[in-house]
Amino acid sequence: MEEEEAIRRSNALEKDDIEYLRDDILDEQYLFEGVKLTDAEEREMRYKKKIYELVKKRSEEDETQSEYRIPDAYDEEGHVNQEKRFAVSLQRYNLDSAGDKMNPFAEQEAWEEHQMGKASLKYGSKNKNQSNDYEYVFEDKIDFIRDSVIDGENLDELHSELPDKSKEKSALEMLQEERKTLPIYPYRDELLQAVNEYQVLVIVGETGSGKTTQIPQYLHEAGYTKQGKVGCTQPRRVAAMSVAARVSQEMGVKLGHEAHCTSEKTILKYMTDGMLLREILSEPNLESYSVLMVDEAHERTLSTDILFGLLKDLIKFRSDLKLLISSATLDAEKFSDYFGSAPIFKIPGRRYPVEIHYTKAPEADYIDAAIVTVLQIHVTQSPGDILVFLTGQEEIETADEILKHRTRGLGSKIAELIICPIYANLPTELQAKIFEPTPEGARKVVLATNIAETSLTIDGIKYVIDPGFSKVKSYNPRTGMESLLVHPISKASAMQRAGRSGRTGPGKCFRLYTLHNYHKDMDDNTVPEIQRTNLANVVLILKSLGIDDLVNFDFIDPPPEEALLKALELLFALSALNKLGELTKVGRRMAEFPLDPMLSKMIVASDKDKCSDEIITIAAMLSVGNSIFYRPKDKQVHADNARMNFHLGNVGDHIALLRVYNSWRECNYSTQWCYENYIQVRSMKRARDIRDQLEGLLERVEIEVTSNLNDLDAIKKAITSGFFPHSAKLQKNGSYWTVKHPQRVHIHPSSGLAQVLPRWVVYHELVLTTKEYMRQVTELKPEWLVEIAPHYYQLKDVEDPISKKMPRGAGRAKE
DNA sequence: GAGCACTGC
Numbered sequence: 100m101e102e103e104e105a106i107r108r109s110n111a112l113e114k115d116d117i118e119y120l121r122d123d124i125l126d127e128q129y130l131f132e133g134v135k136l137t138d139a140e141e142r143e144m145r146y147k148k149k150i151y152e153l154v155k156k157r158s159e160e161d162e163t164q165s166e167y168r169i170p171d172a173y174d175e176e177g178h179v180n181q182e183k184r185f186a187v188s189l190q191r192y193n194l195d196s197a198g199d200k201m202n203p204f205a206e207q208e209a210w211e212e213h214q215m216g217k218a219s220l221k222y223g224s225k226n227k228n229q230s231n232d233y234e235y236v237f238e239d240k241i242d243f244i245r246d247s248v249i250d251g252e253n254l255d256e257l258h259s260e261l262p263d264k265s266k267e268k269s270a271l272e273m274l275q276e277e278r279k280t281l282p283i284y285p286y287r288d289e290l291l292q293a294v295n296e297y298q299v300l301v302i303v304g305e306t307g308s309g310k311t312t313q314i315p316q317y318l319h320e321a322g323y324t325k326q327g328k329v330g331c332t333q334p335r336r337v338a339a340m341s342v343a344a345r346v347s348q349e350m351g352v353k354l355g356h357e358a359h360c361t362s363e364k365t366i367l368k369y370m371t372d373g374m375l376l377r378e379i380l381s382e383p384n385l386e387s388y389s390v391l392m393v394d395e396a397h398e399r400t401l402s403t404d405i406l407f408g409l410l411k412d413l414i415k416f417r418s419d420l421k422l423l424i425s426s427a428t429l430d431a432e433k434f435s436d437y438f439g440s441a442p443i444f445k446i447p448g449r450r451y452p453v454e455i456h457y458t459k460a461p462e463a464d465y466i467d468a469a470i471v472t473v474l475q476i477h478v479t480q481s482p483g484d485i486l487v488f489l490t491g492q493e494e495i496e497t498a499d500e501i502l503k504h505r506t507r508g509l510g511s512k513i514a515e516l517i518i519c520p521i522y523a524n525l526p527t528e529l530q531a532k533i534f535e536p537t538p539e540g541a542r543k544v545v546l547a548t549n550i551a552e553t554s555l556t557i558d559g560i561k562y563v564i565d566p567g568f569s570k571v572k573s574y575n576p577r578t579g580m581e582s583l584l585v586h587p588i589s590k591a592s593a594m595q596r597a598g599r600s601g602r603t604g605p606g607k608c609f610r611l612y613t614l615h616n617y618h619k620d621m622d623d624n625t626v627p628e629i630q631r632t633n634l635a636n637v638v639l640i641l642k643s644l645g646i647d648d649l650v651n652f653d654f655i656d657p658p659p660e661e662a663l664l665k666a667l668e669l670l671f672a673l674s675a676l677n678k679l680g681e682l683t684k685v686g687r688r689m690a691e692f693p694l695d696p697m698l699s700k701m702i703v704a705s706d707k708d709k710c711s712d713e714i715i716t717i718a719a720m721l722s723v724g725n726s727i728f729y730r731p732k733d734k735q736v737h738a739d740n741a742r743m744n745f746h747l748g749n750v751g752d753h754i755a756l757l758r759v760y761n762s763w764r765e766c767n768y769s770t771q772w773c774y775e776n777y778i779q780v781r782s783m784k785r786a787r788d789i790r791d792q793l794e795g796l797l798e799r800v801e802i803e804v805t806s807n808l809n810d811l812d813a814i815k816k817a818i819t820s821g822f823f824p825h826s827a828k829l830q831k832n833g834s835y836w837t838v839k840h841p842q843r844v845h846i847h848p849s850s851g852l853a854q855v856l857p858r859w860v861v862y863h864e865l866v867l868t869t870k871e872y873m874r875q876v877t878e879l880k881p882e883w884l885v886e887i888a889p890h891y892y893q894l895k896d897v898e899d900p901i902s903k904k905m906p907r908g909a910g911r912a913k914e
Numbered sequence: 915g916a917g918c919a920c921t922g923c
Contacts, residue, residue, distance in 0.1 A: 335921060373922040400921070493917060523920065549919045570919040583918065628921090636923090693923025725918060792923080848915040868917065 242459035281309030299441035305448020327389035372402035465566035483561025515541035582867035701821025710807035719790035746851030751877030
């Protein structure tokens, strides 16, 4: 009976299932060797082995090649470059596949060998492998070598000087007591003296030293706020807001008065770096400030880099302005050099030691390696949660599935493993799961993107698994194409990731690459954003500040000259600059909007077509990005159907976005409506915020808010006024050819027009993934191009040889 | 018929 059933089931097995099955057997044998199984468990195991043997035997008969899981392709712009991935792991992979060709059953043999090894390990050899230098976390698949320990800092204080909560104290007094326990407190007077003495100071302080909350308060206490505000910039909005809230609590004032926000009385202001940048536009000398602190400068955001250039110049004219640059250790010298050898002031952080482990040999499949490592930690290491860094949503979903599968069925034999995925596009309700405390006896494993590297901290993490990759946005100024590619992280990122394990106690970090990889294949620092992004917006801001010689602007790291020229070229085409490179009236109006120039131009142009109301909605929706539609893996069909409702009539993606927003507004910004239509509430709220802001700005540039919803052509024309450089023409084979700077592109499959293929389109952006895709596409009448941008398009550009052969409308699906 | 790290205005 059991035999027959096994044969029947083995016939139905897919390749993936076989791998799962084998993994199950291996897991089970490894994890529970020596543990007495119940009868049922033993039967189950016997049964699984039977199926596996049957499948194995059959595959031998078929003489099929055994398959090794190939590491994900590392795509480069336009092609796949395997070599560029960690060379060593590649080497190993090549060796393996060479072996494959000679022996199609290599994998099966390896499995048998493995089983043999198991038998001998049982009798004691396991322990012999362990020594102090080599810590074998598991002998099975991945060997780790303990390499170093990042020392903890300032720990005595942490234990001894906690505030005495036994005495009766007011909340404010308690907060004041707590302030004194921060690592920065003993350095207060020394720091103030240094600020007094030098105009620019580089402050090096680990997270947890209290620098962000305390330094502005110290400056206030020392009287700097009598001459002007103390401003402090953060790369992220949430950080700025939460710090402001904390500080106003400590100062015993209401948020928005003494700390943060805009009123006359504001003395401490926490803001994003982008906000300060825009403030310089209206107040070039920043007269209302006496001190500026650029926090988290090592993150090198686009705005931080621009601020550096502007502030370096500004302090020459404002000798009374104090500048503090706060950074993590690695970049401090560089900042100091840039600001004329400014002194560096070091503040210890509050961190526990972290042990760093490297793999002994490179791992070709890092997802698999990460999963194995999770299971090993779970079985062999003391309690504490695990954080795994992966590159994207898809990887996280895959890892989630495999982990669930592998732990299922183990039931009560191992402690519970709670799997929590986290990435930016995950709906908020699901994100909350990672902050729930782990129940007694269970262990939490967080599968995260880079979001966990800087943007959020999770308590209770003791183990970090770092495969060493992340997705990096890059920009090709020649083609104007953006791409999001998997790339090895920098050493600085690796340190940051490791540090995430030592926040609440001593931690361990398992790096799924070798020490050799770390030294040879990883850059010291991540390439700053300014060198891998579209600079159109930056150039417009600098131009409106009267900075004309951009090539010689004092960037701390200059962007590629080609990117600057491309940006100038675009601004000229949009009529924001004249032939002399001077800002025009249109350009001045555009600069008022905190958007990419093509979006700003679209808004400014909407005045003419009397559809500014619709256009600012579209601009807001486009700025939110591609996180409007929610498409869970198990409900893709429903989600796609819901999405197509907004595309009825093949109106194009821009109008579809407008319909989404208007429908949401009509039902009173209902959350329920979002759920029903597979729309992300969070993104919609953000779109609403941006839209409100844009509406306010319309008034400033004296554009009336007018609605022209019935004339879709007017709306499309306004879109074209901003995006005419992004036009493309259909080719016979269904691909498109961009009109200027010709290259082959395709409509992204998520577009409502992907099946429709209009002859002419205007697109929002080009992205390179598996192909060159246009994302957010709307149909266009070619004569508009000549009408709207006669300086850019001539009749010959839009003459359409196809149209002479095909009647109008051919090549399109029925509407 | 593909796939999207993060952030900001």
